[in-house]
Amino acid sequence: MDYLSVIKHPILSELTDFVELFNRSLSHTDGMLSQALDHIRQRAGKRMRPMLILLMAKSVGRVSDVTLHAAVGLELLHTASLVHDDVVDESGERRGQQSVNQLYDNKVAVLVGDYILSTALLHISYTHNETIVRYLAELGRTLSNGEILQLSNIHARDISEESYYQVIRQKTAALFEACCAIGTLSGGAPEEEIENAKMFGRNLGMIFQIRDDIFDYYDQSRIGKPTGNDMAEGKLTLPAIYALNSTHNEEMLAIAYKVKNGSVSKEEIARLVAFTKEHGGIEYAERRMWEMHAEALTFIEREVEDEDLKSSLRAYLDFVIEREK
Template sequence: MDIFCNFVAKIKKMDQLSLIKQPIDQEFNEFTALFKESLTHGDHLLSEMLTHIRQRGGKRMRPILTLLIAKNYGGVTAETQNAAIGLELLHTASLVHDDVVDESEERRGQASVNATYSNNAAVLVGDFILSTALLYVSHTNNQRIISNLAQLGRTLASGELLQLWNISNKDISEDIYYDVIKQKTAVLFESCAAIGALSAGASDEEVEKAKLFGQNLGIMFQIRDDIFDYYDSKEIGKPTGNDMAEGKLTLPVIYALNNNPQYEAMMNLARKVKARTINTDEIAVLVEFTKRSGGIEYAEKRMEDFHQEALKYLDESVSDTAIRDALKAYLDYVIRRNK
């Protein structure tokens, strides 16, 4: 029965992804071919490493967003495609570098670049991909797009540093949590939407609305990702409490701790998370406390709040039915995904 249910869920997910890509099916195929070309090189080791990275590709949700937003404001152009490739390459480089910083051994169920080769090689290939991102975005000849991508790189780096600082910060703050995820995750979706609009010649007001839509979408995405950390699932691809093991306190446990101040023992465990001295059994206690204290429900409610804000954009700024349906399916996919 479980096998059948999983099969049905996969079919539904495929149908949803087809709906999301339907208005840009041809353009997405063009993007995929160009992106593969951008991660191809003749040198032996570099070629091998780039192939390793390509094989863990994922669903390319961010470039899909760029293409959909561009289509909403007039159409996907060569400028859009080069910008989308630049964005996805920058994102890819940031993941390679993040794995080195976090000493991660896996990425999407596959051995990370640093684990397969070395930290030195991973940093260098990350630099190569970042430089390739700059090359492609320069082909847009659009100063605002180039500036947006450059600022994105700065924000991603500052977000990583903010997260490192927050691990040692004694305060357990929901505001700082949002500051971190806006700079680490939401800013990527924000830039994808803004650059898609810019590439299609949208007005300043339209670009700002698309940007806010992307931010709300990105925050939803990260909250969903953080909720995964409280459940043990092979599909998700990371063990329960992995964030805590890395010194990170996310929205569910932040809410539980701040709304149950009488549980000093739990606050002590949270301090051990930040000090990176917590053990597996203690993480399990903190996870169970979070669930019992309504942390998951609160995070899901906040995710729904951002979902409703994002839906307003569809009502106000998307007139084409197929694109509206695709973006609505995109939001549904993000909020209901299981990995």
């Protein structure tokens, strides 16, 4: 099934308007900044978050200029966070292309990220909606806090699902939750509908991150990064957490603590990955995703009336859970 075509179908003209506005926002006449922004613009992804904002706005009313500026602001905030993340992670690639810090250096990348963040704030100001401004400000704080929480969890002895969920709620799910809140708010929804939409977005974001984390247990040819890359960075994700807590295998727990303190070897990572797969870690994580999928699907069936939009949001939900990269 061509999920993306189904997702885009009810918002084709609105998505075109978004892309034009977004591209203009990442244009500049000065040499180095212009080149860096061009590089970022050319590596635009599938635009999953802006599409969600547009769909949610249309599901309760219509896509307005407020919706478009809010969508651009949120996507720019996300883009700036990725530019800064690449500096923090010392990453040389983003979506198969050189990262800004690799193309230039860390100083340029941080400044470019700051410029994009300021542009995000500018577009949010164009909404003239105090609640949307507050949503974006809180989102920026939450995303940063989630990354810091993840770093602090790396050094903690705790290996628990709750700690894991706490991190991914803030570093990923919050983004999808804000998309749904801003979309429905800009479309004119009342508070109760906005709250229901936020829960839908939270489930989407949790599914998205768990699926991302499952990819780390398979080889590079399938997902575009080395197996065990998260563990090499000190992160234990849901599949391994489940396998460790359900078996209490002392040898594997010892390796897990080496993951967290940064002393683990490639061979030990391979052993922990294999152990996780052998002891139901992947199946458990997938079960949790499908439970969240069921909750999200209930929202679509109950809250969305237009059949095209229903089909689009179902396709969005299915794409997030079934994607292969």
